[in-house]
Amino acid sequence: MTATAHAPRLPLTRDRVLQAAIAYADKAGVEALSMRRLGQELGVEAMSLYNHIANKEDLLDGMVDVIVQEIEEPASTGDWKTILRARILSARQALLRHPWASAVMVTRTNMTPTMMRYMDSVIGILRRGGFSIDLAHHTIHVLGSRMLGFAQELYDDTEALEASPEIAAIMLKQMADEYPHITELAMEISHDEGSIVGTGCDDLFEFEFALDLILDGLERSLERT
Amino acid sequence: MTATAHAPRLPLTRDRVLQAAIAYADKAGVEALSMRRLGQELGVEAMSLYNHIANKEDLLDGMVDVIVQEIEEPASTGDWKTILRARILSARQALLRHPWASAVMVTRTNMTPTMMRYMDSVIGILRRGGFSIDLAHHTIHVLGSRMLGFAQELYDDTEALEASPEIAAIMLKQMADEYPHITELAMEISHDEGSIVGTGCDDLFEFEFALDLILDGLERSLERT
């Protein structure tokens, strides 16, 4: 079999498998990522992958691990609040590059070394800032997934506006009766978004609003000690 | 609630399907819930279910819907903060009865009428408390999943202590080098938990700490207007 027609076959490695999985999830979504398709992507049978990863859970753990490694440590100086804020917003940047990542992180139950290292560094920032062990512990709970740069957004704001404007207008009448407050809020949002190019900016505003509210609250807790 | 295979066969209804699905998830976990198994549970072929639910997504939507309906509206009077706090802690109670519910909620993208009604009532509490539309909107983002009574706990506290005490002690030495802050925190927690019966109480403490920190922050935002 001549190999000239195809690219010279690199040997499979764990890293190459993870990179291919991430690239595929980036372009097709995680829900489309199966062992068979990943094998296909690498020019290999699905079963070969098991020589480099234990199983699909291990694959997903590894993918998340790579993303967390991508979080850059901003060279910020200052108090704990400034440093932590920069670190979390940096994590958010890494997450935004991989839209599937937050959904997968939520399903992880195994701590990976990279994840441990990240959490350890966050706790370190707090401890050096004067947080007691207990307060640092509570902070981890308060931040939750926000520590990694994503929030548990229950539903998308824009969902209600997905229908065509004419249909939306009719639905609005019905909605206004049953859900007056949501309707009121949705209309306000749709006004706002008309005046902005894109919605990414808005999301950042909401994320920072929540983050700062929490950081301010923590600062008060710290001062109270 | 689930009919045994020998009982006289009740006609299948959407509600009976949802109740059976919830009961099965309660006892076996959602990951074990398949259309085939649910059919089995109801003494029926899996394909019959499609006469009452559109597909599995619809099944999960319906299950969540039932849980949200189970959230009791506490008859609390007072300011927005007291009322909202009671409502969220009541939501937490409903969620605790169904350990799988929060994981499923996180994957929902379709708003159901019951979900809309719940969110509308929360926004209503805020608006009556003097929140502007914008601040009410931000509040939804700040609360995120906490509005429904659960937090995005990234990893379980107790995980590090799952191994046997002897092995844990050896691991601790290695861990202390690589992850000093996590180790310090984990040891503090293990001390605390030794003095308490069960951990459910502790989880409530963390939940309330975070909730109160957020509510206090919102109160300050409100006063600033």
Next chain:
DNA sequence: ACCTGAACACCGTTCAAGT
């Protein structure tokens, strides 16, 4: 109107067999 059998197009994973 509701339920079923058979079938389709997938999954993750194993294991003996090949190179």
Next chain:
DNA sequence: ACCTGAACACCGTTCAAGT
């Protein structure tokens, strides 16, 4: 040591056929 073919035990979903 790594890769493959075949197979196992599952999935969700469809559709024509039965009652």
